[in-house]
Amino acid sequence: MKYLKPWWSDGGGLLHLTILLSLAGLRLDVDLDLYLLLPPPTLLWDELLLAGGPTSSAYALSPFPASGGWGRADQLHPKGREPDPEAEPEGRLLREVRALGVPFIPRTRVDAWLVHSVAAGEADGAHGLLGAAAAASSAGGVGASVDDSSQAAPGDGGDPRAAASSPLAAGEEEKAPAEPTAQVLDAGGHANQENEVLRERHEAVDHSSQNVENEQRVSAQEKSLPQKNEDESKIADKPDWEAEKTTEPRNERSLNGTETAFSLEDLFQMLSSQPENSLEGISLGNTFLGSINDGMNSSTHNVNFSQAISHDVNLHEAMLLCPDNTFRREPVARTSQPQESFLQLNSHTTTPEQTLPGTNLTGFLPLVGSQMRNLTSQDLLHDLDINIFDDINLMSLATEGFDPMEVSHLFEEPDSDSGLSLNSSHNSTSVTKSNSSRSVCEGAAGCSSDLESLSHHDLEGAVGGYYPEPSKLCHMDHRSDSGFCGDLAFQHIYHNHTYHLQPSALDSTSRSFSWHGKSQKVSKYLNDTDRNLSRDERRAKALHIPFSVDEIVRMPVDSFNNMLSRHYLTDLQVSLIRDIRRRGKNKVAAQNCRKRKLDIILNLEDDLCNLQAKKEILRRERAQYNKAINTMKQKLHDLYHDIFSRxxxxxxxxxxxxxxxxxxxxxxxxxxxxxxxxxxxxxxxxxxxxxx
DNA sequence: GGTGCTTGTCATCTG
DNA sequence: CGCAGATGACAAGCA
Structure with missing residues (x-):
C-alpha cells in the first residue's frame, strides 16, 4: 500500500499557499473546516479498488486524509462518517493559515487543489505541478504527489509535514497511477513505472492485450472502466452530452497532457510574477478565447489554459461519483449560501445534484478548464453554451479591476447591489485592459454575490448597458435547483455574444446559428459595438433584456417559452421580449412576403412573355392556314369551272x-x-x- | 421639396 | 380559441 503525500507536507507548501493567497489578494471567506470535512474525492477509485477493477493498484488520492497525508480514502474516512476537523491534522493547517493572516483560505477542494497545485508547481517546477495536475485530472481531480509506502500511513498520527519529502521527489518516484493520463503527462521520466502500473491494471481486469501500446491500453482501460465500475455506469446512463463530458476528456487530457502542464504552469507563473495584478495578468480574453479559437481551429492543440485547469473536473467527477455523497451538503444549506450560485452556474457539466457545494471564486479556474477541456471542435460549441460564459463571467471579474475586498464583500453580502460595482471597477483598480478582455468583462461580468446581481451583470453582458435600477430588472430564481441556475446561466450568458451585431450581421450569423454552436459569438462579442442598434435592440438594452434580439426572434417557441418561464422578468421586460419576438417574426414574414410577391410578379411577367410569344406563333399559324385555305378554294373554283366548261x-x-x-x-x-x-x-x- | 424605393410595423386575415 | 404566418396598408428613411 502506498500513500500519497499531503500537499502541505511540503515545507514550502504553506508558504506558497500564502504567496498565492497574497498575490491573488482574495479573501474567499473560506470555511476550511467545511472543506476539511469533505470526504476525499477518491471514492471512485476506492470503488474501483474494492471492485477489483483495473485500478486495484491505483493510489487513492486524498488531500484530506485523517493523518494529514495522502492515503487510502476508504481507510481515512469511512463512508458516511465525517471526520472531526479539529481532531485531524488539517486543523493545524487551518490554524496556521489563519495565524498567518492570509486573506485567502481555500474553501473548497478546488481551492485547495489550486493552491496545492501552485505550491507544488512552484516548489517542484513544472514537473511537480504537472504531476499534481495529472494526478488531479486522473484520480478524481485532486492534484497529488505520490509518496512511497514509507510515508505516514493514514491514521498513524505522524506529522505529515515532518514526514513528507518534496512532492516533486514523490512524484518523480511514483507518479499518481490512478489514471493513464498521469502517465501520459509524465511520460518523460516514468515510462517503466507507467508500464508497470498499466500491467497491473491489465492483469486485474484480465485484459488480453498486454503488449499493446500504452495509449492503446490506456484507451482500452478507459473503455473498460464504465463497464466495470458501477459509478461510471451511471455516467453512461447520462445523456450523450453529459456522457461525453465525463468520458471523452480523459483521452483529451491524455493527448494534450503536456500542453496542459505547460499552460497550467504558465498560468500560475503569471500569477506569481504579477502579484499585484495577478489576476489581471492573466489575459483572460486572450487565454480563454485563444483556447476557444484554438479549439475551434484544431482539436489537437486546443486546450491551453483551459485544459491546464481542467483537472478539477475529475475532482468533480470523483466527488460526484462518490457513492455515499457524504460530502454533499443538503440543498437547503446550499441555497442558504448565495455564493454557491457561482458554483451552480459553473457546474453544468454535471447534473444539478452533482454540483460541488462550496466552490468559491477560485473554483472558476478549474471549472473553466473543466468545460474547456472538451472544447476541441463540436463540443466546444456546446460547452460554450452551457458553461464557458459563466466562467467568463467569473474570470472577467478577475480581470476587470478585480477588487478582492470588494469581491469578498460581495460574498458576504448576498443581497447587496455591490455586484454593480463591477461596473465601476472598470475604471477603478484595473490597470490595463485590452479591448477584448474588456468586452468579455462587459459582456460576461457576472460574478457577484448573489444571483440577482449576477443576472444584472449578465444583463449588462447581453445588452452592454448599465443598470439604473438593477433591482427591478431581471431576477433569477436562485431558490431553484442548481440545474435551473445552470441552465439559466447558460442561457443568458450564451445570449450575450451575438447581441450587438448589426441586423445584417445578426442575420448572417443566425443563418449559421445553432443552438448548440455559438462559438462565433465569442469573436462577435469581442467586436461588439453599440453602433447601429436597431430600435428593438436599443429597447432591449434600455430594459436590460438578457437575451439578444436575434435569439429572441429565432428561438423556437418551446425554448422561448421555457426561457421566459425560467427567468424572473418584469412584466415590462416580458412584454418587450414578446413584442421584439412578434416584430421580429413579422419583419421576417414581411420580408418573405415581399420576396414572395416579387417572385410572383416575376413569374407572372415571365408567363406573360411566354403567352405573348405563343399568341404570336398561333396568329402566324392561323394566317398561314387561312392562306392555304384560300388557295385551295381558288383551286377548287377553277377546277369547278374547268369541268363545267367541258x-x-x-x-x-x-x-x-x-x-x-x-x-x-x-x-x-x-x-x-x-x-x-x-x-x-x-x-x-x-x-x-x-x-x- | 417631390418622388420612388426599401424597410419596418401594425392590423387583419388565414390555415 | 389560440397561435404563427401571410398580407395589405401605412409610415419612416434614404437616394
Whole structure:
C-alpha cells in the first residue's frame, strides 16, 4: 500500500499557499473546516479498488486524509462518517493559515487543489505541478504527489509535514497511477513505472492485450472502466452530452497532457510574477478565447489554459461519483449560501445534484478548464453554451479591476447591489485592459454575490448597458435547483455574444446559428459595438433584456417559452421580449412576403412573355392556314369551272354552272345534278343526320 | 421639396 | 380559441 503525500507536507507548501493567497489578494471567506470535512474525492477509485477493477493498484488520492497525508480514502474516512476537523491534522493547517493572516483560505477542494497545485508547481517546477495536475485530472481531480509506502500511513498520527519529502521527489518516484493520463503527462521520466502500473491494471481486469501500446491500453482501460465500475455506469446512463463530458476528456487530457502542464504552469507563473495584478495578468480574453479559437481551429492543440485547469473536473467527477455523497451538503444549506450560485452556474457539466457545494471564486479556474477541456471542435460549441460564459463571467471579474475586498464583500453580502460595482471597477483598480478582455468583462461580468446581481451583470453582458435600477430588472430564481441556475446561466450568458451585431450581421450569423454552436459569438462579442442598434435592440438594452434580439426572434417557441418561464422578468421586460419576438417574426414574414410577391410578379411577367410569344406563333399559324385555305378554294373554283366548261348536254350545248352542280356519289362517280334537286337532297340528308 | 424605393410595423386575415 | 404566418396598408428613411 502506498500513500500519497499531503500537499502541505511540503515545507514550502504553506508558504506558497500564502504567496498565492497574497498575490491573488482574495479573501474567499473560506470555511476550511467545511472543506476539511469533505470526504476525499477518491471514492471512485476506492470503488474501483474494492471492485477489483483495473485500478486495484491505483493510489487513492486524498488531500484530506485523517493523518494529514495522502492515503487510502476508504481507510481515512469511512463512508458516511465525517471526520472531526479539529481532531485531524488539517486543523493545524487551518490554524496556521489563519495565524498567518492570509486573506485567502481555500474553501473548497478546488481551492485547495489550486493552491496545492501552485505550491507544488512552484516548489517542484513544472514537473511537480504537472504531476499534481495529472494526478488531479486522473484520480478524481485532486492534484497529488505520490509518496512511497514509507510515508505516514493514514491514521498513524505522524506529522505529515515532518514526514513528507518534496512532492516533486514523490512524484518523480511514483507518479499518481490512478489514471493513464498521469502517465501520459509524465511520460518523460516514468515510462517503466507507467508500464508497470498499466500491467497491473491489465492483469486485474484480465485484459488480453498486454503488449499493446500504452495509449492503446490506456484507451482500452478507459473503455473498460464504465463497464466495470458501477459509478461510471451511471455516467453512461447520462445523456450523450453529459456522457461525453465525463468520458471523452480523459483521452483529451491524455493527448494534450503536456500542453496542459505547460499552460497550467504558465498560468500560475503569471500569477506569481504579477502579484499585484495577478489576476489581471492573466489575459483572460486572450487565454480563454485563444483556447476557444484554438479549439475551434484544431482539436489537437486546443486546450491551453483551459485544459491546464481542467483537472478539477475529475475532482468533480470523483466527488460526484462518490457513492455515499457524504460530502454533499443538503440543498437547503446550499441555497442558504448565495455564493454557491457561482458554483451552480459553473457546474453544468454535471447534473444539478452533482454540483460541488462550496466552490468559491477560485473554483472558476478549474471549472473553466473543466468545460474547456472538451472544447476541441463540436463540443466546444456546446460547452460554450452551457458553461464557458459563466466562467467568463467569473474570470472577467478577475480581470476587470478585480477588487478582492470588494469581491469578498460581495460574498458576504448576498443581497447587496455591490455586484454593480463591477461596473465601476472598470475604471477603478484595473490597470490595463485590452479591448477584448474588456468586452468579455462587459459582456460576461457576472460574478457577484448573489444571483440577482449576477443576472444584472449578465444583463449588462447581453445588452452592454448599465443598470439604473438593477433591482427591478431581471431576477433569477436562485431558490431553484442548481440545474435551473445552470441552465439559466447558460442561457443568458450564451445570449450575450451575438447581441450587438448589426441586423445584417445578426442575420448572417443566425443563418449559421445553432443552438448548440455559438462559438462565433465569442469573436462577435469581442467586436461588439453599440453602433447601429436597431430600435428593438436599443429597447432591449434600455430594459436590460438578457437575451439578444436575434435569439429572441429565432428561438423556437418551446425554448422561448421555457426561457421566459425560467427567468424572473418584469412584466415590462416580458412584454418587450414578446413584442421584439412578434416584430421580429413579422419583419421576417414581411420580408418573405415581399420576396414572395416579387417572385410572383416575376413569374407572372415571365408567363406573360411566354403567352405573348405563343399568341404570336398561333396568329402566324392561323394566317398561314387561312392562306392555304384560300388557295385551295381558288383551286377548287377553277377546277369547278374547268369541268363545267367541258361538259355538254344532250344537245351538245355547254352546261350552265348556275343551274347545275357537280355531286359526288359514294361510289366515286360524279353526277351533274340540277341545283334544285341538290339543295333538296342536302336538306333531306341534313334532316336524316339530325334524326340520327 | 417631390418622388420612388426599401424597410419596418401594425392590423387583419388565414390555415 | 389560440397561435404563427401571410398580407395589405401605412409610415419612416434614404437616394
Amino acid at each position: 361538259l355538254r348536254d344532250d344537245d351538245g350545248r355547254p352546261v350552265n354552272p348556275n343551274q347545275y352542280v357537280l355531286q359526288c356519289s359514294q361510289d366515286g362517280s360524279v353526277l351533274i345534278v340540277p341545283k334544285e334537286l341538290a339543295t333538296s337532297g342536302h336538306k333531306k340528308e341534313n334532316r336524316k343526320g339530325k334524326r340520327k
